[in-house]
Amino acid sequence: MTNTQFNALESLSPVLAAKEGAMIVRLRELKPFNKNAAEDLIRQEHGLHPDDVYLKPGRIPHIWCPGCGLGVVLTTFIDALRRKKLPVDQCAVVSGIGCTGRVAGYLDMDTYHTTHGRAIPFATGLALARPDINVTVFSGDGDLFAIGGNHLIHAARRNVNIKVICVNNFNYGMTGGQVAPTTPMGAKTSTTPLGNAEPGFNLPYLARASGAVYVARWTTFHPRQLAHSIAQTFDKKGFTFIEAIAPCPTGYGRPNKLGAGLDEMRYYREMSEIRNGADPAEAAITLKGKILVGVFVDVERPDFMQNYTETILKKAQPGGRANEKGQAA
Ligand SMILES: Cc1ncc(C[n+]2csc(CCOP(=O)(O)OP(=O)(O)O)c2C)c(N)n1
Numbered sequence: 001m002t003n004t005q006f007n008a009l010e011s012l013s014p015v016l017a018a019k020e021g022a023m024i025v026r027l028r029e030l031k032p033f034n035k036n037a038a039e040d041l042i043r044q045e046h047g048l049h050p051d052d053v054y055l056k057p058g059r060i061p062h063i064w065c066p067g068c069g070l071g072v073v074l075t076t077f078i079d080a081l082r083r084k085k086l087p088v089d090q091c092a093v094v095s096g097i098g099c100t101g102r103v104a105g106y107l108d109m110d111t112y113h114t115t116h117g118r119a120i121p122f123a124t125g126l127a128l129a130r131p132d133i134n135v136t137v138f139s140g141d142g143d144l145f146a147i148g149g150n151h152l153i154h155a156a157r158r159n160v161n162i163k164v165i166c167v168n169n170f171n172y173g174m175t176g177g178q179v180a181p182t183t184p185m186g187a188k189t190s191t192t193p194l195g196n197a198e199p200g201f202n203l204p205y206l207a208r209a210s211g212a213v214y215v216a217r218w219t220t221f222h223p224r225q226l227a228h229s230i231a232q233t234f235d236k237k238g239f240t241f242i243e244a245i246a247p248c249p250t251g252y253g254r255p256n257k258l259g260a261g262l263d264e265m266r267y268y269r270e271m272s273e274i275r276n277g278a279d280p281a282e283a284a285i286t287l288k289g290k291i292l293v294g295v296f297v298d299v300e301r302p303d304f305m306q307n308y309t310e311t312i313l314k315k316a317q318p319g320g321r322a323n324e325k326g327q328a329a
């Protein structure tokens, strides 16, 4: 029930509204959005920030908790767009569900907030239909590697031309800090109060083994390197994967006594070791161990579109099978 509906009910029957009010979730209504009017207002109040041209000012303030690392990752993405001078009408961002999935709602370009785990199949369709635009998938570790894990490995195997940015905060942030496939063994979450009994995925190793042509990992303590990596992926053809480790003081920091968001960031600074070119097999994350960061993989191989064109499309043309041994044209 929206606030307007609730207020109408309250004016008709305060008793019923009070009774219902305890049970009904009241949704925050989004004000009608006029970008020009919003920008004018911002200009009058404090002037436009250079990033504002990439954001929907009417959608701010965002929903993220104080100290959350998501704002840093979003800023590095904008930084990369600016460095590459990529026009927003040549970009699309697809995200799944979760705190990270909210990124799609804040960017002022073609963005799609899809269902949980389905950002990659959605982006695959988009990338195949519009090979001329830059398609980025922005989603959480739970979204991409739990419910969406199968989609990710197959898109990497096919080398579909999409750029994946996975924000890894080691838990399901949005739904209450449950254990995720990235939670390090021994770490506490709301569903593993005694410690996680399972090892977490090594995301760069998994992405590389599945076929990604570019694989990097940075933390929010490395915004410049992260922005540089994101910009590099814009120039690559094929499936690229960047893991951005980000503090989630609410879901992960609290049970693991990592302190506030800034303390968690300090922790990542202390624990990170930059090793560009390292074998992703060595990049597993343990509870107290070092966190390898850097660009681990940067290779070339034909992307899905090229393979599909060579293998099927060309042969499907009249006379296209003439060169096949023993086959009539
Ligand atoms: C099919 C389905 N299952 C479960 C959910 C509930 N759900 C919403 S977000 C989420 C986890 C998100 O975790 P992650 O992708 O790590 O993102 P974060 O919130 O940490 O950024 C879950 C399980 C859902 N929305 N849809």
Ligand code: SF4
Residues within 6 Å of the ligand: 063, 064, 065, 067, 068, 069, 070, 099, 100, 169, 173, 174, 247, 248, 249, 250, 251, 252
């Ligand atoms: S729950 Fe975690 S990931 Fe979600 S907004 Fe809060 S700090 Fe960020």
